[in-house]
Amino acid sequence: MTGGKFITFEGGEGAGKSTQVRRLATAMAAAGQPVLTTREPGGAAGAEQIRSLLVSGAIDRWQPMSEALLNYAARAEHVAQTIEPALRRGDWVVSDRFADSTLAYQGYGHGLDPEKLKSLHHITLGDFQPDLTYVLDLPVEEGLRRAMARGDGEDRYERMGIDFHNRLRDGFLEIAGADPERCVVIDGTADMDTIQQSIWAALQHKFPGRFQ
Numbered sequence: 001m002t003g004g005k006f007i008t009f010e011g012g013e014g015a016g017k018s019t020q021v022r023r024l025a026t027a028m029a030a031a032g033q034p035v036l037t038t039r040e041p042g043g044a045a046g047a048e049q050i051r052s053l054l055v056s057g058a059i060d061r062w063q064p065m066s067e068a069l070l071n072y073a074a075r076a077e078h079v080a081q082t083i084e085p086a087l088r089r090g091d092w093v094v095s096d097r098f099a100d101s102t103l104a105y106q107g108y109g110h111g112l113d114p115e116k117l118k119s120l121h122h123i124t125l126g127d128f129q130p131d132l133t134y135v136l137d138l139p140v141e142e143g144l145r146r147a148m149a150r151g152d153g154e155d156r157y158e159r160m161g162i163d164f165h166n167r168l169r170d171g172f173l174e175i176a177g178a179d180p181e182r183c184v185v186i187d188g189t190a191d192m193d194t195i196q197q198s199i200w201a202a203l204q205h206k207f208p209g210r211f212q
């Protein structure tokens, strides 16, 4: 799969990913780069249907492995139907969450063996990975406060305990630490403009000469 580049945003609840996805895409388009924004779980018709099974309802409605499998079923659709075709056209793709979320939420959060999740990734997508991943990091209490204020009804994960959210914050930081070539940790407590500037600077650093 050559052509475009694949960029993802990761982080806990209320980290400000959606805002920054929009801002980055707008800035890239202004710099002349065709860009597609998308999200997980979702980003393709079947994947959006799976999303509704995951983000609402009782906290314990799924076994952790069922959640991982549903996320990978959605991801298989998302990659085949949306991401791959865009990258082949030469568009860049910016996604609000991707596979690191499964490792953080179902792995670090719910205790699934990370090696099993990596096997699942390999079975589903081979070695397909983002070219660049931003991890928006902020204290769990602050993120949950912002997420609850949204009141969008997609609160199944927000209702999970504070320990769960602290485990996945640590998980995202560990994932980023283990793959510094791909991942950049961004301080999510800064104001939106400062965060946007850090994200743009990291993009310029990762793709020298492309967005000067």
Ligand code: TMP
Residues within 6 Å of the ligand: 013, 039, 040, 041, 054, 055, 071, 097, 098, 099, 101, 102, 103, 105, 106, 154, 157, 158
């Ligand atoms: P969002 O609120 O950022 O749109 O994400 C939807 C929820 O789904 C969020 O609480 C994180 C969760 N999630 C997982 O648990 N595993 C995954 O693989 C993905 C992509 C999301």
